[in-house]
Amino acid sequence: MSFRTRLLISFGVVVLIPLLVFGLGIRSAMSRRVTGEYERRVSALVDVIRGDIARENDRSATRLAALRGSLVGDSKFRAMVLRGEDSAYVLDYASDAMRLAGLGYLQIQDDEGRVVSSGHFRNEFGRLGPAIPPGGPTLVRGTAAEGAFLALVTSDTLSVARKPFRLVGGIVVDSAFVQRLARDPELGVGLRLPRDSTAADSAALIVGDVTLPYVDAADGPGSVEQGRIVVTRSAALLTALQRNVNLWFAAAVLVAALAALLLAGWLSTRISTPVEARIAIGDLARQVNHDIKNGLAPLRNVFRHLAQVAREQPGDLPRVFTERHGTVESSINYLETLAANYAKLSPQSERKATDVNAVVRETIGGSSAVRAKLAEGLPPVSADALVLRRVIENLVSNAVDSLDGKNGTVTVTTERGKGMVRIAVSDTGRGMTKTELDRAFNDFYTTKLGGTGLGLSIVRRLVLDSNGSLSVDTEPGKGSTFIVEIPAQ
Amino acid sequence: MPARRILLIACLSVAGCAHPRVGAPGGPGGPGAPGQVEVPEDKCLLSTGSVATHTVTVTIGLTDAVDPRHAPLGRNDAERIVFRHLYETPVRIDCDGHAVPELFDQWTKDDAGRRWTFRLRDGAQFWDGAPVTAQDVVFGRGGIGYTLSAPPPAPDTRAVTVTLAKETNDVPIVLGDRSLTVTKSAPDTSWPIGTGRFWATSGTTTAQEIRAHSPQGDTIVFKFATSGDARDLLDAGVDLLVTRDRALRDYGATLQNRTVVALPWDRTYVFVSGSAEATRFDAGGLEQAVHAEARRAEGDFWWRDLRACGIARDTAPPAPTTKRILYARADQAGRELAGRLAALTHAVATGRAPDDFSAALAGGKDWGYVVALPRVTADACRSARDLLPSWPATFTALVDTRATAIVRRGVARWTVDQDGTVHLAP
Numbered sequence: 060m061s062f063r064t065r066l067l068i069s070f071g072v073v074v075l076i077p078l079l080v081f082g083l084g085i086r087s088a089m090s091r092r093v094t095g096e097y098e099r100r101v102s103a104l105v106d107v108i109r110g111d112i113a114r115e116n117d118r119s120a121t122r123l124a125a126l127r128g129s130l131v132g133d134s135k136f137r138a139m140v141l142r143g144e145d146s147a148y149v150l151d152y153a154s155d156a157m158r159l160a161g162l163g164y165l166q167i168q169d170d171e172g173r174v175v176s177s178g179h180f181r182n183e184f185g186r187l188g189p190a191i192p193p194g195g196p197t198l199v200r201g202t203a204a205e206g207a208f209l210a211l212v213t214s215d216t217l218s219v220a221r222k223p224f225r226l227v228g229g230i231v232v233d234s235a236f237v238q239r240l241a242r243d244p245e246l247g248v249g250l251r252l253p254r255d256s257t258a259a260d261s262a263a264l265i266v267g268d269v270t271l272p273y274v275d276a277a278d279g280p281g282s283v284e285q286g287r288i289v290v291t292r293s294a295a296l297l298t299a300l301q302r303n304v305n306l307w308f309a310a311a312v313l314v315a316a317l318a319a320l321l322l323a324g325w326l327s328t329r330i331s332t333p334v335e336a337r338i339a340i341g342d343l344a345r346q347v348n349h350d351i352k353n354g355l356a357p358l359r360n361v362f363r364h365l366a367q368v369a370r371e372q373p374g375d376l377p378r379v380f381t382e383r384h385g386t387v388e389s390s391i392n393y394l395e396t397l398a399a400n401y402a403k404l405s406p407q408s409e410r411k412a413t414d415v416n417a418v419v420r421e422t423i424g425g426s427s428a429v430r431a432k433l434a435e436g437l438p439p440v441s442a443d444a445l446v447l448r449r450v451i452e453n454l455v456s457n458a459v460d461s462l463d464g465k466n467g468t469v470t471v472t473t474e475r476g477k478g479m480v481r482i483a484v485s486d487t488g489r490g491m492t493k494t495e496l497d498r499a500f501n502d503f504y505t506t507k508l509g510g511t512g513l514g515l516s517i518v519r520r521l522v523l524d525s526n527g528s529l530s531v532d533t534e535p536g537k538g539s540t541f542i543v544e545i546p547a548q
Numbered sequence: 549m550p551a552r553r554i555l556l557i558a559c560l561s562v563a564g565c566a567h568p569r570v571g572a573p574g575g576p577g578g579p580g581a582p583g584q585v586e587v588p589e590d591k592c593l594l595s596t597g598s599v600a601t602h603t604v605t606v607t608i609g610l611t612d613a614v615d616p617r618h619a620p621l622g623r624n625d626a627e628r629i630v631f632r633h634l635y636e637t638p639v640r641i642d643c644d645g646h647a648v649p650e651l652f653d654q655w656t657k658d659d660a661g662r663r664w665t666f667r668l669r670d671g672a673q674f675w676d677g678a679p680v681t682a683q684d685v686v687f688g689r690g691g692i693g694y695t696l697s698a699p700p701p702a703p704d705t706r707a708v709t710v711t712l713a714k715e716t717n718d719v720p721i722v723l724g725d726r727s728l729t730v731t732k733s734a735p736d737t738s739w740p741i742g743t744g745r746f747w748a749t750s751g752t753t754t755a756q757e758i759r760a761h762s763p764q765g766d767t768i769v770f771k772f773a774t775s776g777d778a779r780d781l782l783d784a785g786v787d788l789l790v791t792r793d794r795a796l797r798d799y800g801a802t803l804q805n806r807t808v809v810a811l812p813w814d815r816t817y818v819f820v821s822g823s824a825e826a827t828r829f830d831a832g833g834l835e836q837a838v839h840a841e842a843r844r845a846e847g848d849f850w851w852r853d854l855r856a857c858g859i860a861r862d863t864a865p866p867a868p869t870t871k872r873i874l875y876a877r878a879d880q881a882g883r884e885l886a887g888r889l890a891a892l893t894h895a896v897a898t899g900r901a902p903d904d905f906s907a908a909l910a911g912g913k914d915w916g917y918v919v920a921l922p923r924v925t926a927d928a929c930r931s932a933r934d935l936l937p938s939w940p941a942t943f944t945a946l947v948d949t950r951a952t953a954i955v956r957r958g959v960a961r962w963t964v965d966q967d968g969t970v971h972l973a974p
Contacts, residue, residue, distance in 0.1 A: 146836055147794075147836065147839075150836060180887065180891065181837075181884070181887070182837045182884060182887040182888035182890075182891050183887075183891040184833065184836070184891075185833060185891075186891055202890075202891070202894075203887075204883070204886060204887030204890050204891075204896075204897040205896060205897060205898060205899075206896045277894070278894045
């Protein structure tokens with residue numbers, strides 16, 4: 060991961076995490092604020108509904124009281140009670156009275172609770188009417204000929220000719236009535252009654268309610284249960300609100316993140332370019348150091364050999380010099396070419412027909428520690444001789460180093476393959492573990508004291524640049540074999 | 549008033565309501581024959597007091613709509629009254645169930661009462677002046693249990709032979725069935741051309757009234773209750789108003805010079821259901837449930853035995869999914885009874901327009917139907933075919949109802965037929 064990448068990620072994390080925390084905080088605060096506001100509105104609406112219900116109940120009670128007075132003084136009704144006369148008058152009484160009183164539900168019940176006269180359904184006489192609790196308002200599911208309907212009723216009692224009667228009256232609770240209760244346009248009002256499957260509305264959330272006694276008298280007197288007038292808010296509305304908040308929040312985060320990344324990019328460019336340049340120069344310096352050392356090593360060997368001969372056998376010095384003259388020349392050429400390539404900063408290898416055996420011989424020179432097993436009649440390979448030499452030098456150097464100064468052998472073998480020439484550099488050194496092998500080709504990985512860790516990575520790069528391949532066969536304690544395959548020309 | 553005039557009017561009244569009597573076997577008879585009028589029975593005449601003067605214009609109030617396209621088979625009380633004055637059947641069935649002359653005024657019987665020969669009355673003609681022939685009566689008509697034909701080989705244009713499946717000594721009342729009303733279509737008017745004494749055309753028909761005229765210059769004005777309150781008709785001075793509304797009846801009773809006359813029980817409400825469970829409403833207070841004058845249904849109902857009609861009722865409709873009772877929306881008593889039944893059975897009552905109600909009854913997909921049937925009928929098979937469903941049904945008679953006639957005293961003589969229709973006495 061490059062320095063620039065690390066810088067960008069760090070900067071992004073440093074900017075985005077506070078931004079996210081800030082945004083979530085705002086969102087949470089908004090949610091609390093909105094919820095609190097809703098709860099206040101719901102509470103106010105519930106109070107209004109309670110007030111409306113109480114007012115309607117008072118009105119109905121007032122009208123029933125007026126009817127009670129009228130009924131007590133009605134001689135025809137009294138005659139019916141005492142003598143059963145003119146039952147048609149009684150049957151029609153509640154119908155007329157209900158209309159005059161402005162009610163939508165009216166029953167006159169006898170002491171058994173049977174309907175003596177019904178305003179909303181004349182022909183339900185004789186049935187048991189709803190047994191509603193005295194006092195406050197009650198929701199009643201009553202019946203008419205055309206079906207059931209809901210009413211908000213109250214009751215009153217009276218006595219005619221010493222016979223007790225009960226008046227049950229009120230108003231019809233229909234959709235218009237419920238609509239009138241809903242004063243807040245963003246809050247709905249509905250009914251939730253026992254066994255009323257039609258009231259289920261999954262799209263609305265119940266946020267408040269007013270409970271009332273409820274009697275289902277559609278199929279008989281019924282019993283007192285509990286009904287609810289509920290305040291709802293649309294789940295769809297809330298979902299839409301949350302979606303909008305989330306959308307805007309995500310947009311804000313994205314914009315902030317983009318701005319942060321752009322800023323980070325600009326800053327990283329300003330900061331990282333000199334650093335990376337210094338790193339690159341360091342890499343180059345290590346590379347140059349390594350290559351020069353490789354070029355100087357043969358010269359130092361030749362020079363030490365000549366010094367030894369001059370000291371011990373001065374007479375042989377001309378002969379030995381002549382023998383080692385080639386090695387000196389070759390190393391100097393190598394260094395000159397190396398210098399020329401570095402001078403270009405981007406050295407371009409020059410591929411041409413190259414004799415592998417010649418390069419091997421030239422590289423290992425007269426080293427007594429390295430043995431060569433070179434196959435005869437190898438085809439030339441398409442490679443830069445200098446590149447090939449650098450490869451072999453690096454591999455031989457590593458192989459010698461792996462002996463750790465102990466007795467062992469380093470062997471360079473060449474052989475002909477199928478359409479290629481194989482060069483194997485084997486040693487009987489300490490070999491590599493799997494972990495070491497996995498990291499052996501990484502830059503700057505080394506097990507040698509004072510090593511640069513660039514040798515094998517350079518070898519691999521050079522082999523690949525020559526369209527060749529590099530493989531390793533190694534075993535800890537037994538040695539390693541690096542195999543280079545270069546395409547034949 | 550001169551005594552002679554009163555006597556003359558009384559005699560005419562008696563003659564008008566006389567029952568036909570079968571003549572001697574093998575010979576012509578009937579009250580239409582001059583010199584053979586028997587002592588009349590005037591029990592079908594409405595008792596409204598003596599007719600003091602001859603009135604050339606009579607006004608009848610109508611509380612229902614009248615559609616000429618329904619002629620000659622009336623669907624409500626108003627149409628029945630109007631059509632009764634405009635159109636004629638071969639004979640008329642009086643309130644006692646006896647045949648009295650109308651288009652036919654003489655008849656003889658043969659083959660022990662299995663074959664009857666009727667003669668058209670002299671001068672019988674359509675409104676356009678064309679004489680009524682036997683073919684006009686016979687063509688396209690007939691029913692279960694009888695056939696109509698003109699006697700071969702040389703058809704007498706004035707004689708019609710009725711052959712019965714079962715012999716009878718009385719004049720077959722099937723000839724009084726409204727389906728045998730003689731009419732012909734008129735291309736320039738919505739009213740079919742009839743043979744009655746009074747005629748009407750689209751030119752005499754408005755949204756407010758129908759004017760029917762006779763060749764003698766008499767006029768009947770049928771007035772509609774356009775204000776929506778039938779009491780306005782009484783206040784406007786109509787001579788006859790037939791109603792089933794007790795409130796209207798009570799109002800009529802408070803007016804001077806008006807007589808309130810209860811008409812025969814003419815309609816029976818029946819609960820028709822395909823439900824297998826026996827449905828009885830004996831203690832249901834059904835008579836109290838309706839505003840019309842009602843009593844517990846009684847009698848030997850014509851729909852109980854229809855085996856002779858050969859109507860197969862073997863395809864049961866599918867069982868209803870909801871407990872719903874249907875009624876014809878325009879029928880107030882039907883609506884009230886359906887409501888009462890709904891209260892007793894925890895069902896739901898639903899009204900339908902008349903045509904929709906008939907279609908629903910024919911389909912039989914609902915739990916029950918409140919149907920108004922005529923208490924008596926001249927042709928039970930025809931009534932069964934027209935009014936009853938063709939699926940296996942249970943018929944539970946609920947109540948009988950009847951209408952009330954509110955009549956101005958001393959203006960005209962009114963009589964009532966077996967089907968409860970009031971009309972001017974002939």
